[in-house]
Amino acid sequence: MPSQPIFVVQLHDARRRHYDVRLEVDGVLKSWAVPRGPSLDPVVKRLAVFTTDHDLEYASYEGVHRDAQYGSGAVIVWDAGVYTNLTRDDRRQLVDPAEAIERGHLKVQLHGLKLNGAWAFTRTSADWLLVKVKDADADPMLDLTVAEPRSVLSGLTIDELAAG
Template sequence: MPKAPIFVVQLHDARRLHYDVRLEVGGVLKSWAVPRGPSLDPTVKRLAVPTDDHSIEYAGYEGVIAGSKYGTGAVIVWDAGVYQNQTRDKQRRLVDPATAIDNGHFRLHLQGVKLTGSWAFTRTGRNGDWLMVKVRDDAANPQVDLTTAEPQSVLSGLTIEEMAATQS
């Protein structure tokens, strides 16, 4: 049986604090910067800006990226796990993740430490941006904001502020 593809959500304090949502697709981590982080509320649409692909090895990175260029700053692994592709075409056939992303709509089921349940990524057509939306399922919970309720890393247990302080 093939191994399930991974996902990781890294909290990154670069020019602005944001969440990098990364999904293993075709041997790389397809990536989106989600400024406000994932929401468990299906009525909330989160902006997801595509960023450069990253290597699979980057999924476990935590630390402080030094320098003065864009992308510097503290990084923690806010969540991680595996996902199952749920994207289907009009004939209800499963669409592979790379094709789904090329087509502008990708639905997946996350099995992470913090994030569980189904999510949809949809390209909006405006500047190539996407929306990340929680699908209505048993894991949806509009009353909980995980970004504030659980700010720590799933690997080190550090918050982004604690990670930044390791370089002071």
């Protein structure tokens, strides 16, 4: 039985600090830059800019980029885990994640150290939106980006990592 695909959320202090939400799909990490980070409030829609695919090995990267390939600046692994694809078509058939992204709507169940529950990625005319699905893991009063600033790998904040 194949293992579940991984997800990772990396906090990246490039030109602007943002969260990169990455999902393993067909052997690569499909990636969205989320400027304000994931929200646990189902009413809040977060801008999610679809970016370039990354190699799977990048999921555990922490450090300071000195070149422009992935944007210079410090990177920490803010959250990580596995996910379950929940995307269904009109006939209630499961839709492959790559096809769901192509169609412009992907729904996943995250099983992370910080983020849990269902989330939806939806393409708009210009970009994508990331929205927490209303479920038992939704919490409009909790901002995990403030409450849990540390890396799940190193335990460092992004500022501590950047300072060396």
